[in-house]
Amino acid sequence: METGISLVEVIRVVQSTQPPLFQSLAVPLARSSLELAEIDLALVLDDPRLLFQAFKKAILIPEAQGPEFAICQILVERDGVEFVTPKAYIYLLNLLGDFATLGSVGAEWEQRNDVLQKRMKPSSKTPDRPYKLFSS
Amino acid sequence: MAALLERVTIGGSESAQDTSALSTPNLKARDGAMNGPESQEKAYDPSMLFLLEMATCLAIRDATSMRDLSPEVSGYCTEILRQRKHLHPLFVERTLIYLLALKKRGHETVI
Numbered sequence: 001m002e003t004g005i006s007l008v009e010v011i012r013v014v015q016s017t018q019p020p021l022f023q024s025l026a027v028p029l030a031r032s033s034l035e036l037a038e039i040d041l042a043l044v045l046d047d048p049r050l051l052f053q054a055f056k057k058a059i060l061i062p063e064a065q066g067p068e069f070a071i072c073q074i075l076v077e078r079d080g081v082e083f084v085t086p087k088a089y090i091y092l093l094n095l096l097g098d099f100a101t102l103g104s105v106g107a108e109w110e111q112r113n114d115v116l117q118k119r120m121k122p123s124s125k126t127p128d129r130p131y132k133l134f135s136s
Numbered sequence: 137m138a139a140l141l142e143r144v145t146i147g148g149s150e151s152a153q154d155t156s157a158l159s160t161p162n163l164k165a166r167d168g169a170m171n172g173p174e175s176q177e178k179a180y181d182p183s184m185l186f187l188l189e190m191a192t193c194l195a196i197r198d199a200t201s202m203r204d205l206s207p208e209v210s211g212y213c214t215e216i217l218r219q220r221k222h223l224h225p226l227f228v229e230r231t232l233i234y235l236l237a238l239k240k241r242g243h244e245t246v247i
Contacts, residue, residue, distance in 0.1 A: 001202060003242030005210050005235060013217050014232070021220075024229040032236035039243050 007036070008047045011054050026058035034067040037074055044071065045088055052091035059098050072096055137205050141191055141212050180224040188212070192234040196241040210238050 014025045033051065036043040044051060055071075058064040075084055075092055084092065191212070195205035213235035220228045 001199070001242045001245045003206060003210060003239050005214075005239040005242070007236075007239065009214075010217070010232065010235065013220070017220070021225045021228065024225050025232055028229060028233045028236065032233070032240065035240050036236070036243070039240065043239075043243060 007033070007044060008050060011047070011050050015050070015054050015057070022057070023061055026054065026061055027063045029054065030058060030064040030067040030071075034070050037071050041074065045085075048085070048088035048091050052088075052095055055095055056098060059095070059102065065099075065102075068095070069099060072099070137191060137194065137208055141187070141208065178222070178224040180226060185227055185230055188216075188231065188234060192237060195238060199245045202241060202245045206238050206242060210235060213238070 011029065014022065014029050017025055033044050055064075055068045059068065072092060072095060075088070076096075188209075191205070191209050195201055195209045213231050216223060216231045217228065217235065
């Protein structure tokens with residue numbers, strides 16, 4: 001059922017607030033985003049830049065770290081995920097890098113490019129080699 | 137439901153006679169920065185929170201109530217978030233939770 005509630009608008013509201021209200025809103029946002037991602041990832045990846053920016057801003061809040069990382073985990077590990085567009089891929093790697101820097105997760109998470117690249121939409125992948133201009 | 141939601145106003149009991157002002161939150165809280173020490177001065181009325189929570193619970197109860205009630209409740213929640221600068225942070229936080237709960241239940245509900 002379409003509710004007409006825009007997650008992008010909600011994220012914008014949260015992004016526009018300053019601490020300490022931001023801390024109060026970022027945690028429920030992260031938790032609810034995870035719940036929505038578990039239903040359908042497309043619901044949270046409408047605007048990946050905005051979502052990951054909010055996550056990055058809230059990464060130092062311990063209560064927000066769990067759900068944020070769980071969304072990353074869904075994107076990296078769940079089979080059949082087809083929403084890792086090149087745009088989302090950059091933001092996801094960036095966030096995982098932040099987690100690794102914080103020491104919240106092992107550094108190997110930062111090295112998941114191989115897994116993520118397989119999840120990217122084939123049409124958006126850079127060709128392995130340049131096109132042949134002249135056939136020999 | 138509309139009557140219930142119309143009670144979600146700051147200082148609702150004080151302005152109960154003034155029915156013209158019920159549909160939008162009564163912005164009695166001080167203007168100024170939302171965050172920081174100023175937020176401590178904003179009035180906190182638990183009855184508003186209770187009414188909004190009850191409205192949300194009624195809306196997400198089943199598919200029929202979702203169809204009939206959720207647009208109205210989500211409209212109120214969105215309006216509260218827009219007027220966050222004038223409202224208590226706890227109320228804003230709970231409103232965000234209710235709005236996203238409505239969204240989640242909406243996507244779980246098949247009519």
